[in-house]
Structures are given as structure tokens and as C-alpha cells.
Amino acid sequence: xQEKADxxxxxxxxxxxxxxxxxxxxxxxxxxxVVAIIAVFPGLFAxxxxxxRKGIARIQNRxxxxxVGPFGILQPIADAIKSLTxxxxxxxxxxxxxxxxxxxxxxxxxxxxxxxxxxxxxxxLVDMDSSLLFYFAMGASGExxxxxxxxxxxxxxxxxxxxxxxxxxxxxxxxxxxxxVVIVMITGSLSLVKIVExxxxxxxxxxxxxxxxxxxCAAFLMYAISATAETNRSPxxxxxxxxxxxxxxxTEYSGFKFALFFLAEYLAMFSISGLGTTLFLGGWxxxxxxxxxxxxxxxFFSKVMMSIVVMIWVRGTLPRLRQDQLMNFAWKFxxxxxxxxxxxxxxxxxMGEGWLRWVVCSAILIVAYVIAxxxxxxxxxxxxxxxxxxx
Amino acid sequence: MSFMFxxxxxxxxxxxxxxxxxxxxxxxxxxxxxxxxxxxxxxLQLDAQFAGFAQILVYIGAVAILVVFAILLTRxxxxxxxxxxxxxxxxxxxxxxxxxxFAVLSWxxxxxxxxxxxxxxxxxxxVLQIGQALMGRYVLPLEIVALLLTAATIGAVIVAxxxxxxxx
Amino acid sequence: MxxxxxxxxxxxxxxxxxxxGALTRRNAILVLIGIELMLNAANLNLIAFWRYGPHPEALTxxxxxxxxxxxxxxxxxxxxxxxISIYRHAQTTDLDQMNRMKG
Numbered sequence: 001x002q003e004k005a006d007x008x009x010x011x012x013x014x015x016x017x018x019x020x021x022x023x024x025x026x027x028x029x030x031x032x033x034v035v036a037i038i039a040v041f042p043g044l045f046a047x048x049x050x051x052x053r054k055g056i057a058r059i060q061n062r063x064x065x066x067x068v069g070p071f072g073i074l075q076p077i078a079d080a081i082k083s084l085t086x087x088x089x090x091x092x093x094x095x096x097x098x099x100x101x102x103x104x105x106x107x108x109x110x111x112x113x114x115x116x117x118x119x120x121x122x123x124x125l126v127d128m129d130s131s132l133l134f135y136f137a138m139g140a141s142g143e144x145x146x147x148x149x150x151x152x153x154x155x156x157x158x159x160x161x162x163x164x165x166x167x168x169x170x171x172x173x174x175x176x177x178x179x180x181v182v183i184v185m186i187t188g189s190l191s192l193v194k195i196v197e198x199x200x201x202x203x204x205x206x207x208x209x210x211x212x213x214x215x216x217c218a219a220f221l222m223y224a225i226s227a228t229a230e231t232n233r234s235p236x237x238x239x240x241x242x243x244x245x246x247x248x249x250x251t252e253y254s255g256f257k258f259a260l261f262f263l264a265e266y267l268a269m270f271s272i273s274g275l276g277t278t279l280f281l282g283g284w285x286x287x288x289x290x291x292x293x294x295x296x297x298x299x300f301f302s303k304v305m306m307s308i309v310v311m312i313w314v315r316g317t318l319p320r321l322r323q324d325q326l327m328n329f330a331w332k333f334x335x336x337x338x339x340x341x342x343x344x345x346x347x348x349x350x351m352g353e354g355w356l357r358w359v360v361c362s363a364i365l366i367v368a369y370v371i372a373x374x375x376x377x378x379x380x381x382x383x384x385x386x387x388x389x390x391x
Numbered sequence: 392m393s394f395m396f397x398x399x400x401x402x403x404x405x406x407x408x409x410x411x412x413x414x415x416x417x418x419x420x421x422x423x424x425x426x427x428x429x430x431x432x433x434x435l436q437l438d439a440q441f442a443g444f445a446q447i448l449v450y451i452g453a454v455a456i457l458v459v460f461a462i463l464l465t466r467x468x469x470x471x472x473x474x475x476x477x478x479x480x481x482x483x484x485x486x487x488x489x490x491x492x493f494a495v496l497s498w499x500x501x502x503x504x505x506x507x508x509x510x511x512x513x514x515x516x517x518v519l520q521i522g523q524a525l526m527g528r529y530v531l532p533l534e535i536v537a538l539l540l541t542a543a544t545i546g547a548v549i550v551a552x553x554x555x556x557x558x559x
Numbered sequence: 560m561x562x563x564x565x566x567x568x569x570x571x572x573x574x575x576x577x578x579x580g581a582l583t584r585r586n587a588i589l590v591l592i593g594i595e596l597m598l599n600a601a602n603l604n605l606i607a608f609w610r611y612g613p614h615p616e617a618l619t620x621x622x623x624x625x626x627x628x629x630x631x632x633x634x635x636x637x638x639x640x641x642x643i644s645i646y647r648h649a650q651t652t653d654l655d656q657m658n659r660m661k662g
Contacts, residue, residue, distance in 0.1 A: 189519070404572055419592060458595075458639065461643060465588070479583055516615070539633055544636070
């Protein structure tokens with residue numbers, strides 16, 4: 001019975017595909033999986049827009065949207081109707097081909113990232129040997145489309161916003177990859193399915209999730225910071241800050257293309273939370289061994305929604321970082337910590353079982369954090385202001 | 392020859408041609424990104440998954456963005472003056488050299504087409520094997536490439552840095 | 560035409576296009592784009608020979624291509640840094656105007 005509830009979507013797909021001749025079955029199975037991804041995640045996106053607006057409103061001591069449905073739940077439908085019926089304004093001197101292709105490329109690339117996430121037991125779309133590398137390749141390709149969006153609008157603010165966004169994304173991509181490489185090193189495989197299976201073991205009822213180890217906890221924190229910066233969320237959202245840059249790289253987009261950018265941003269948030277869940281929080285495995293009867297996909301989606309709630313919470317709480325503070329933070333604090341974390345994880349692996357390795361690794365990480373925090377992030381003494389003009 | 396190969400080859404060649412023929416520099420950079428993507432798909436067609444994904448990650452995610460930044464920092468996105476044009480004075484010599492090279496290479500390939508092996512057994516290569524090869528047989532090139540990348544990073548920063556004495 | 564010959568012809572054509580671009584365009588950055596196309600064509604050649612060659616389990620072709628990708632990225636970084644530095648000095652990236660040794 002538990003098996004059936006757990007594998008219900010796989011059984012549903014096999015039953016539906018069984019109606020077709022044998023040579024079409026694998027292709028139809030993959031197609032059904034693609035349709036499921038395209039249906040589920042944008043649906044989750046609609047729910048999250050309401051959640052975010054209500055959540056941030058409550059943090060800021062006001063009500064959010066509350067007119068459209070009971071407690072404003074039907075607000076996404078109103079937003080969808082608005083954005084689909086708005087006039088599509090394109091500037092006269094804009095580069096029309098590139099302007100049209102930028103949101104399309106971004107949405108395609110973000111959807112591709114969902115193909116390798118193991119949503120439940122046996123529930124990933126493709127199981128490749130190097131699926132983590134595929135995910136990061138798709139993440140890196142998104143930056144080109146952001147540049148395309150910013151440049152094709154022929155607008156100073158768009159270009160500035162796009163350059164800042166691209167610089168921020170490439171700066172934080174290195175700590176993102178390095179904190180994931182620690183997991184790969186300990187697990188011994190780049191395949192996300194194997195990473196989740198390695199975390200699906202229980203000792204005295206507690207799971208072997210990587211977040212419960214010293215290096216895993218540090219890596220998770222670095223991953224969370226880099227993930228927030230990669231998806232341009234607050235406090236790293238200077239590229240799209242409304243008060244600084246009008247709207248950043250999507251200033252000149254209106255109507256459906258703006259909705260596509262918005263969709264792509266939230267989907268990127270889901271997909272990077274999904275990857276963080278898979279790498280650090282155990283993916284679809286239950287927190288305690290006796291809770292194993294709950295279906296695996298429920299655990300995955302609960303963990304992803306918890307990460308989203310934390311991201312919304314952080315957005316409502318912390319002020320925005322300036323561009324140079326952001327880059328300083330990336331290169332001078334996060335990157336050295338991830339490199340040190342790699343070495344600490346190697347030390348952990350070769351120290352053998354026992355309580356000593358916990359103490360030693362935790363001590364190294366805490367001392368390094370204090371030192372790096374004091375030296376790397378010291379506020380510089382402000383002297384008389386100097387100007388450097390663009391040439 | 393499979394249908395997929397022809398489509399991907401056409402995409403890559405079209406991207407390459409657009410990259411060297413277009414007048415607007417940013418369009419050239421985007422066309423070469425399309426060529427990189429086509430090449431990555433050709434690698435995947437050849438069952439080299441790791442190389443294909445590494446190609447996307449490095450070339451599209453880093454080199455294309457570097458090229459675009461350089462175009463913007465050197466004001467290349469302005470339209471070129473009409474009387475000068477975008478091609479060099481000696482364009483004919485370059486074209487002749489490239490055409491001659493292609494002629495020689497294709498003649499060599501087609502001459503030896505009979506002797507090349509025909510078996511289509513796909514080698515199953517796992518990332519584990521690549522890792523073991525990198526740490527076993529190819530550890531010296533790996534360390535040298537690490538040194539090279541460090542030198543290139545430091546060198547690129549020093550070469551492109553503002554000189555402190557001039558900007559006072 | 561065997562599959563291998565098809566891939567080799569595509570690689571040769573891409574190499575020739577890259578060479579033509581590097582030799583005929585004025586802008587320094589397009590020369591670098593041409594060089595990147597040439598390196599990519601060589602990578603395609605390597606992987607094609609690895610796939611259809613005698614010993615694919617030795618992984619030689621794939622390793623060579625991966626190292627080539629890494630080296631090409633480093634070379635693109637340094638090359639573009641040089642182009643930016645030259646632009647700052649000569650206020651132009653037009654290669655036809657850079658025909659003197661005097662600084």
C-alpha cells in the first residue's frame with residue numbers, strides 16, 4: 001500500500017503508456033514526464049507568487065492581495081489575465097530578434113534544469129551519469145540570455161542591470177559549484193540519484209543527510225548564499241532593484257514576455273532549491289526512519305517549499321547589498337570558505353569513524369569562519385573620496 | 392548518416408558563418424554561442440557526455456560571456472563607419488588561404504574514407520572512469536593545467552588592470 | 560561516406576571558417592572568436608576519432624578534448640585582457656591601424 005502511494009505517478013505513467021505499441025512506449029513515457037514537469041512547476045509558481053506577496057506584506061505589517069479570492073488565493077489568475085492581455089511594447093531602436101529570443105532562451109534553459117531532479121523514488125526524468133554537471137551547464141547558459149535581454153533593449157539602465165546581473169551570477173557560480181563538489185567528493189558520483197540514495201540511510205533513527213555533518217552544514221550555508229545570489233533574490237537583487245535601476249534588464253519588456261521572465265526567475269528559484277534539497281537535505285528521504293511510510297515526493301516538495309519560505313523570509317528581512325559589497329563578499333569570504341571546506345571534507349573522509357573527526361572538523365571550520373569574517377570583511381577606512389571616470 | 396547529425400552540423404556551420412560574416416559585433420558573439428551549442432550537441436551525439444556538458448559550461452557559460460564583456464568594454468557595439476567596412480584590406484588573401492586549407496583537408500579525409508573503421512559500437516564511458524584516468528594516467532597534465540589556469544587568471548587580471556600612475 | 564568522415568568534414572569546414580574569420584576581419588575580438596572556432600573544430604576532430612577509433616576505452620581523445628577546453632578558456636581570458644589593454648592604449652580595436660611598433 002505504501003509502495004503504491006509512493007510510486008503512484010510511475011504506475012500511472014506505465015498504465016497510460018501501456019495503451020501504445022511497444023516501440024512508442026519510452027518516448028511517450030518521457031513525453032508524459034515532460035508534460036508533468038510543465039504542469040506542476042508553473043502551478044507551484046502561481047501558488048508561490050501569492051505566498052510571497054502575502055508573506056512579505058505580513059513581514060512589513062500590511063495585508064497582501066486580499067480581494068481576488070478568499071485571502072487573495074486567486075490573485076495569480078488575475079495576474080495571468082493581465083499579463084496576457086497587455087500590449088507588447090518593443091522600443092523602436094531595439095534589436096527585435098534578440099529582444100524576442102531572450103525570454104524564450106531563458107525559459108527553455110531553466111526548464112531543462114528540472115529534468116535531472118529526483119522528485120521522488122524512481123521519479124527523475126532522466127538518470128544520467130553526470131546529471132549534476134548537466135544541471136550546472138544549464139545554469140551557466142542562463143546568463144547569456146540575461147545579457148541578450150539587457151543589451152537588446154538599447155537602454156542604459158537595462159544594460160547596466162544586465163551587466164551587474166551577469167557579473168554577480170558568474171561571481172557566485174564558483175562557490176556554488178565548489179560547495180556541490182564537496183558532496184560529489186564524499187559520495188563518489190555525479191549522479192543525483194546516487195547522491196540521494198547515499199543519504200537514505202539511518203543511524204539510530206537519524207538520517208545520514210549531509211547537512212548534519214560539519215562540512216555539509218558549512219557547504220549548505222555557502223550553497224544557500226550562492227543560490228540566493230544566482231537567482232538574483234534579495235538581499236542580492238540589485239540588478240532588479242526597483243529603486244535603483246527601474247527594473248534592471250527587463251525594463252523594456254511588457255505583457256507576456258515580462259511574465260516569462262518572472263516565471264523563469266521563480267522556476268530558477270525552485271530548481272536551485274530542489275538541487276539544494278537533493279544535495280544536502282536528503283532529497284526525497286524521510287527525516288526519521290519511522291516516517292518512511294509517507295510518500296517520497298511529499299517529502300521532496302515539503303523541503304523545497306520550506307526552502308522557498310526561508311528565501312521569502314530573508315527577502316522581507318534583510319536590506320539590499322550594494323554591488324561592490326556583494327562581489328567583495330563572494331570573492332573574499334564565500335570562495336575561501338568553500339575551498340577550506342573542501343579540504344576539511346577530505347580530512348573527514350580519511351580520519352576514520354568516531355567522535356574525533358567531528359570535533360576536529362567543526363573546530364577548523366569555526367576558527368576559519370571567525371578569522372575570515374574578521375579579516376576578509378573588515379570595513380575599509382574611508383578616506384577622501386576619489387573619482388575614476390570611465391574612459 | 393543520421394538525420395540528427397545533418398541538422399546539428401547545419402546549425403554549427405550556420406553559427407560559425409554568421410559569426411564571421413555579420414556586421415554587428417554582438418550578433419557575431421551570439422552566433423558563435425549558437426555554434427558552441429551546436430558543437431556541444433555534436434559531442435553528445437558522439438556519446439561524449441562529459442565533454443559535451445563541459446563544453447556548455449565552459450564555452451557558453453564563460454568564454455561567450457567574456458567575449459561579450461570585451462565587446463562592451465571596447466565600445467564594439469557601435470556601428471562601423473561606412474567607408475571602412477568590417478573586413479580588412481587584405482581580406483582576399485585570408486579567404487584564399489582558408490579555402491585552400493579546407494580543400495586540402497577535405498581531400499585528405501575523402502581519400503582515406505575507405506580505411507577508417509566502420510563499427511558503431513558506442514563506448515560506455517562513466518564519469519568514474521574519467522576520474523580514475525585523470526588521477527591515474529593523466530595526473531601530470533592535470534597539475535600542469537591547474538598551474539596554467541592560475542597563471543592565466545593572475546596574468547589576465549594584471550594585463551587588464553588600470554595602471555595606477557596614469558589615472559591621477 | 561562513413562560517419563567518421565562526416566564529422567571530420569564538418570570539423571574541417573568549421574576550422575576553415577574560423578581561419579577565414581581570423582584572417583579577414585578588422586576587429587581584434589573577431590580574430591579571437593575565429594581562434595575559438597578553430598579550437599572547437601579541433602576538439603570535434605579529437606572526439607570523433609575517439610569515438611570511431613580503435614581504442615575508445617583508453618579515453619585518450621576525451622581527455623585531450625577536456626584539457627583543450629580548459630586551455631582554450633584560459634587563452635580566451637588572457638587574449639581578451641590583452642585586447643582591452645590595447646584598446647585603452649590605442650583607443651581603437653581596428654587591427655589595420657595597428658601597423659607600427661612605436662607605442
